[in-house]
Amino acid sequence: MRYIDLRSDTFTRPTEAMRQAMLQADVGDDVWGEDPTVNSLEERAAAISGKEAAMYVVSGTMANGLAIRVQTQPGDEVLMHALAHPFHHEAGAPAALFGVTIRPLPGDRGCLDLDALFTAIHPEIRHMSMPTLVELENTHNAAGGVVIPQAHIQAACDIAHEAGLKVHIDGARVFNASVASGLSVAEIAAPADTISFCLSKGLGAPVGSLLCGPADVIARARRFRHMMGGGWRQAGLLAAAGHYALDHHVSRLTFDHSHAKQIAEAIESSKVARLLVPVETNIVLFETVEGISDQQLISRFKQEFGILMAESSPGIIRIVTHLDVSESDTDQVCKAFADA
Numbered sequence: 001m002r003y004i005d006l007r008s009d010t011f012t013r014p015t016e017a018m019r020q021a022m023l024q025a026d027v028g029d030d031v032w033g034e035d036p037t038v039n040s041l042e043e044r045a046a047a048i049s050g051k052e053a054a055m056y057v058v059s060g061t062m063a064n065g066l067a068i069r070v071q072t073q074p075g076d077e078v079l080m081h082a083l084a085h086p087f088h089h090e091a092g093a094p095a096a097l098f099g100v101t102i103r104p105l106p107g108d109r110g111c112l113d114l115d116a117l118f119t120a121i122h123p124e125i126r127h128m129s130m131p132t133l134v135e136l137e138n139t140h141n142a143a144g145g146v147v148i149p150q151a152h153i154q155a156a157c158d159i160a161h162e163a164g165l166k167v168h169i170d171g172a173r174v175f176n177a178s179v180a181s182g183l184s185v186a187e188i189a190a191p192a193d194t195i196s197f198c199l200s201k202g203l204g205a206p207v208g209s210l211l212c213g214p215a216d217v218i219a220r221a222r223r224f225r226h227m228m229g230g231g232w233r234q235a236g237l238l239a240a241a242g243h244y245a246l247d248h249h250v251s252r253l254t255f256d257h258s259h260a261k262q263i264a265e266a267i268e269s270s271k272v273a274r275l276l277v278p279v280e281t282n283i284v285l286f287e288t289v290e291g292i293s294d295q296q297l298i299s300r301f302k303q304e305f306g307i308l309m310a311e312s313s314p315g316i317i318r319i320v321t322h323l324d325v326s327e328s329d330t331d332q333v334c335k336a337f338a339d340a
């Protein structure tokens with residue numbers, strides 16, 4: 001049975017054309033800087049993000065981790081939203097591997113409360129950990145695929161930079177933000193020091209993220225990537241999928257966004273679920289109505305309708321639309337909510 005898999009946009013599988021592009025990739029030893037396909041992907045990522053340099057890494061988690069490692073010292077504090085990905089879903093890496101603490105900040109719809117940000121930044125006090133980095137997320141996953149308003153990014157960066165802090169944007173889904181807002185990735189990234197983006201989510205590549213920033217920062221990140229065992233050899237096979245994704249899978253993200261909106265409307269008119277936040281991109285967050293548990297709804301949709309969904313946190317179910325969810329899959333999902 002073919003399931004309609006709405007658990008995450010990480011479930012996409014490489015298309016036949018993408019696999020062909022991978023087969024034909026020109027490769028070399030990337031640890032020696034000699035893989036032409038990786039090199040051109042990194043140059044392309046630097047140009048897209050408007051930064052001096054970029055480095056291809058295995059995952060969004062590694063890109064975020066390296067951004068933290070090169071812009072903090074052990075004992076420092078990183079300020080981020082209480083629902084930010086590194087705080088909840090990166091297996092404690094900032095503390096375990098990079099020796100920093102995270103101060104989670106409040107804020108509506110994935111934005112930082114700017115007063116809280118301002119207050120959290122303090123001068124050097126011997127017994128306190130020093131905030132040296134602010135982390136923003138765009139789109140904001142756990143807030144529901146929210147496009148962070150550019151004025152907010154600018155304001156948060158201004159506060160951080162005035163106090164001498166650096167800013168990293170976790171742009172795992174920044175192409176969704178770009179397509180939804182009409183701003184280029186470079187415009188979104190301009191106020192920040194570094195930005196990472198993923199090729200393996202809505203863009204449909206099997207592996208890979210890019211960390212982009214100033215040349216000296218990326219050069220140091222390259223050393224730490226190697227320390228972590230993240231140096232890879234003929235990675236051009238994978239980078240070719242990234243090139244293909246950037247060539248073919250960016251503008252089509254608008255389809256994912258309209259599919260998510262269609263599903264959100266079906267949820268709003270259903271008897272089993274209630275929408276939690278307005279849909280802006282490819283993520284839909286909802287809750288079940290009283291008397292139906294998350295697990296009951298999730299297993300009923302799997303068994304009766306062949307639709308896979310997952311809890312994003314207790315009491316919240318998340319649907320993510322992507323490359324492998326077609327127009328007719330979307331109609332089927334909407335019908336399932338109407339029939340349930």
Ligand SMILES: Cc1ncc(COP(=O)(O)O)c(C=O)c1O
Pocket residue numbers: 058059060061062064085137139140141170172173198200209
């Ligand atoms: C906002 C955000 N940042 C970072 C990541 C980590 O990416 P990866 O799974 O490639 O480590 C994810 C993964 O879903 C994410 O949603």
